[in-house]
Amino acid sequence: MKVSSRTKLLAGASLLTALTFTPVAYAEDASVSVRKMADAIFSVIEADRAVYTQKVVHRLQNEEEVITAEEKWKEESALPLPAQMLRMGAERVAEKRSGFTYALLSSWAINKQNSPKTDLEKKALKTIEQSKQNFYGVETLGKKKYYTAVYPDIAVSKACVDCHNDHLDSPRKDFKIGETMGGLVIRIPLDE
Numbered sequence: 683m684k685v686s687s688r689t690k691l692l693a694g695a696s697l698l699t700a701l702t703f704t705p706v707a708y709a710e711d712a713s714v715s716v717r718k719m720a721d722a723i724f725s726v727i728e729a730d731r732a733v734y735t736q737k738v739v740h741r742l743q744n745e746e747e748v749i750t751a752e753e754k755w756k757e758e759s760a761l762p763l764p765a766q767m768l769r770m771g772a773e774r775v776a777e778k779r780s781g782f783t784y785a786l787l788s789s790w791a792i793n794k795q796n797s798p799k800t801d802l803e804k805k806a807l808k809t810i811e812q813s814k815q816n817f818y819g820v821e822t823l824g825k826k827k828y829y830t831a832v833y834p835d836i837a838v839s840k841a842c843v844d845c846h847n848d849h850l851d852s853p854r855k856d857f858k859i860g861e862t863m864g865g866l867v868i869r870i871p872l873d874e
């Protein structure tokens with residue numbers, strides 16, 4: 683019988699729970715740093731985007747040639763582009779008005795909605811374009827303080843650079859593989 687890694691994990695976890703069970707009162711006090719929280723959220727968004735790109739778009743469009751992904755996906759009964767999927771998810775989260783938001787931005791955005799707006803966003807994008815390292819900062823917007831993390835979005839394949847370089851609305855036409863094309867901005871409201 684094949685034992686899934688999840689079954690093994692749960693078996694291990696229940697053994698651990700038996701040894702180190704934490705009562706609820708203490709569990710409520712447990713905390714995690716805001717940077718770790720941002721990094722965890724990023725890993726989920728990034729994984730969903732990669733899975734959609736590889737297992738849906740690339741498989742159905744490039745391998746099985748069943749359907750294409752198009753910017754005007756509604757009109758053309760096609761699949762949305764990965765960046766559009768990400769934006770639609772981000773818009774749903776923003777509707778909840780929790781203060782927590784995320785967005786894929788770029789200094790050379792095809793969709794002007796994805797241009798940097800706050801001073802921190804502009805500075806972060808300039809920094810990650812050079813360093814390709816995550817950028818972390820705190821900013822005050824209105825009266826509220828936010829922890830803002832920005833993760834570089836790299837041109838990992840020829841498809842990224844070709845589509846952006848050829849796009850009519852792209853202000854930049856010379857992207858190369860390996861370059862930073864933009865950044866995923868995650869903004870977490872801080873407690874007063």
Ligand code: HEC
Pocket residue numbers: 753763765766769786787788790791792793794796835836837838839841842843845846863864865
């Ligand atoms: C078939 C065309 C196409 C491909 C392939 C593509 N993109 Fe895009 N990308 C777009 C379009 C169109 C948008 C604007 C989507 C929107 O409406 O928000 C976009 C948005 C973005 C943005 C947000 C800024 C902007 O330009 O609006 C980044 C960053 C980005 N793409 C990076 C990438 C990376 C990295 C890859 C490869 C992993 C990639 N793109 C592949 C067409 C494409």
